[in-house]
Amino acid sequence: MRGLLFTIARKVAFFLAVLIGVSFAIIALSRAVPGDAIDQITDTPEQRAQLEAMLGLDRSLVSQYLHWWGNVFRLDFGESWVLRQGERVSVLIGPAIWKTTKLIVPALALTFGGAFLLIALFRFDGLPWIKKVIGSSAHLLSVIPLFLLGYLLIMAFNVPVYALMERGVIGRPAWFALPAEETLLKYALAVVTLAVGNGTLSDVLLHLESEVTQLVRQEFMVSTRARGGSFWRHFVPNILVPTMTVFVNKAGFFLGGVVVVEYVFNINGIGMMIWSAANLRDVPLVIAITFLVAALVAFLHLSGDLLQVAVDPRVRES
């Protein structure tokens, strides 16, 4: 029991250390070379000094850093400099987070659900040709970069419809040429793109397939089947931890991929916001989003580790 508590405490401490390191890296980076960003939004040296005093840039790095953490606990990330000048960052990112969640959660479900379906198909005896064709095309599709896959999907819908519209066969559909409104088709295509592109699907598929193969070959699984015991009762808990590990390792990919997918599909989520903010050198907004996203990834890593501790008695004692 003491060993267990010690293991958990060590993992939580590592998580906190990562959180501190990540935030310090972000703040130090943004303060080390403030010239570029501040020069772009100020004209005279007086304006510059005024802005620096207002933003606390004239104080020491450590003091700025502690001040920043104090604000984080009050969920205060300062004000946007350029993108939506003067608005609170915390207010700006709320709705954007919701739009991105609507994109990421179905995409994760699609990637992992799809991967398990494909593995079930690969493990099914027979249909060697069909299995091979489906397997290779899944890997081939997955190699395509996100922006290209999104582009191809959009064109696959728009080009034929445009041809029909030109001939006067049909009217202009509401979703044509990706309007700013949230249409179902737009979200569906974005989810498919995010779930498959940039190597995501093939990577998850490869990892999970090797985990499933290893598990099914284990002696206790073989003997369970030989005794006529329930396959699923032993399969599901044992595949859970490796799945969580793959999920945690992939979470960062999804959060990064969102930038491209939201740009291509014109969705105003977190990804679009950090991209515009980075382009306009809106440093507080970029810092806030980067910190939140990095904290989320670090937290997922911690949960993955803790789940492993909870399920696997061998890890508890180490």
Place this chain on the structure above:
Amino acid sequence: MWNVLTLLRRPKAAFGVAVLLALTLIRIYDAVWPYDPVADVDMARIFAPLSLEHPLGTDQVGRDTLLRILHGTEAFYFPGLAACALAAIGGIVGGGLSGFYGGVFAGTFRYVTALITAFPRFILILLVCSIVEGGMYLIAALTGLVYLPQVAETVYRKVLYFRSTEFIEAAKVHGLSDGRVLFYHILWYNCLPPILKHLLYLFGYVILIETSLSYLGGFGVQEPDPSWGNMLAQAREYILQGQYVFAIAPATAILITILGLVSLGDAINEWGAR
């Protein structure tokens, strides 16, 4: 030792080697006959049909699409190699020493890699680009940096496993230096294929990042210089007017190149694990 001919007999590997070779030849060709995107503008031949003179046609200001595709390799070729060098050196040295010696160095290195992996790759690149002006080499260096933990992890696991094998114990007892045991007997003889796989994937990833950033505009390659990404972004405007080749050409170039690198990486890994 490593018999390269048995590798080339695999179709995936042969395809990947052909792609790498083609990229290198294109770079040499482009260095000998440089391409000037401004001098190539010719308003008299906007969207010229495919011909021997312009095998892939021309773009919206009359520049030759094939020449732009060839010159587009400049954006990622040397930055990609630089990224591979960075990830290889950092990953092999960091992961190798962590696995071989453990202790404080391993703990510190694990902490640093945990910091890097906490950032989603694309977002870290955006963060740095929004603060520092740098261009393609900065982006490539960042890509190498975010890929470094993966190389290090692979090397670390391998070294940890081999460290306690009998032949390594024997080599140590023979009085070989730690460096020779680690870098020659463990890494060179036993870990090359997975490291090469990671580096080839990384090269593909640099292309992916470069074309993505150039497609989005802002931080990637800027007009008039060509990149496969910004060519595709321009083609977006003209595809509904029926200019399909203009879009298909860079898209195909991206796909074939990344596919070639990834399949060569896979082939090397399978070949090493046989």
